[in-house]
Amino acid sequence: MLNSWPWLAAVGIFVAWFSYRYAWWSSTVSWAYPRILMYHMIRPPIRGARFNSIRVSPEVFEWQLKWFTDHGFVFLTMADLAKGVRQERAVVLTFDDGFEDNYTAAFPLLKKYGARATLYLVAERHDGRDWSTQKKAHHDTGELLKEPKLSDEQVREMVDSGVFELGAHTKTHVNLSKASGEEKRSEIIGSKKLLEEQFTVPVTSFAYPFGIWDPQDRDVVKEGGFSTAVTTDRGVTPYPYENPLELRRIKVSGREGKFAFRLRLRTGRRSLWK
Ligand SMILES: [Zn+2]
Numbered sequence: 351m352l353n354s355w356p357w358l359a360a361v362g363i364f365v366a367w368f369s370y371r372y373a374w375w376s377s378t379v380s381w382a383y384p385r386i387l388m389y390h391m392i393r394p395p396i397r398g399a400r401f402n403s404i405r406v407s408p409e410v411f412e413w414q415l416k417w418f419t420d421h422g423f424v425f426l427t428m429a430d431l432a433k434g435v436r437q438e439r440a441v442v443l444t445f446d447d448g449f450e451d452n453y454t455a456a457f458p459l460l461k462k463y464g465a466r467a468t469l470y471l472v473a474e475r476h477d478g479r480d481w482s483t484q485k486k487a488h489h490d491t492g493e494l495l496k497e498p499k500l501s502d503e504q505v506r507e508m509v510d511s512g513v514f515e516l517g518a519h520t521k522t523h524v525n526l527s528k529a530s531g532e533e534k535r536s537e538i539i540g541s542k543k544l545l546e547e548q549f550t551v552p553v554t555s556f557a558y559p560f561g562i563w564d565p566q567d568r569d570v571v572k573e574g575g576f577s578t579a580v581t582t583d584r585g586v587t588p589y590p591y592e593n594p595l596e597l598r599r600i601k602v603s604g605r606e607g608k609f610a611f612r613l614r615l616r617t618g619r620r621s622l623w624k
Pocket residue numbers: 446447519523559560
């Protein structure tokens with residue numbers, strides 16, 4: 351008789367690994383709570399690059415938009431959430447930083463699917479500094495510096511179309527934990543003023559650079575008159591919001607497949623630690 355123990359052991363190890371990697375048993379977060387998704391770039395990955403998790407290819411992004419449409423999701427903005435708009439299966443697509451592919455790749459696809467999105471734009475994004483080194487000095491590879499950023503004309507067209515809502519992401523993508531009180535105010539409140547003057551639209555939502563923030567930063571955000579602020583803490587915040595300046599997001603990773611994407615949408619997480 352064939353000895354089945356090695357096979358059973360192999361299957362057992364696989365199930366254990368799969369369960370650990372994908373926390374598929376996590377319960378579904380109520381669909382009455384809007385999902386806020388975090389994107390950066392819509393472009394193909396670069397072989398061997400460090401930041402490929404924030405590069406979602408256009409094909410994958412289109413599959414996601416179609417999936418939302420096929421499953422009855424509605425696309426809201428952060429301003430909608432601030433107003434308390436109630437809608438089952440709501441999703442808010444957010445884009446951080448202001449990469450040029452948001453215009454060349456994401457914008458046409460959003461129009462095609464009748465979707466909307468929020469753009470957290472770095473106000474002074476053409477000053478030639480490498481933002482990623484603000485978090486960790488060893489990230490000084492210039493990888494993100496080389497990625498083209500949105501021009502002011504592109505931003506204007508995106509915002510004027512009504513497809514994009516504009517949000518603030520500080521002036522220089524500063525690491526707030528290293529900034530003085532005065533710098534925090536200038537970066538947070540100053541970026542709102544800059545964007546509002548430049549693009550003549552209200553800017554009511556804020557994204558903490560690198561997802562780094564503390565209660566003092568949040569108080570400055572509040573003082574600046576923002577009605578919502580998003581972090582990079584994973585998950586789905588219960589709605590209506592108790593603390594609208596500390597909202598969680600679902601990270602859309604260019605390194606993950608459809609299974610992980612759907613799991614994150616349903617549970618707010620992909621695994622025990624992500
Ligand atoms: Zn950022």
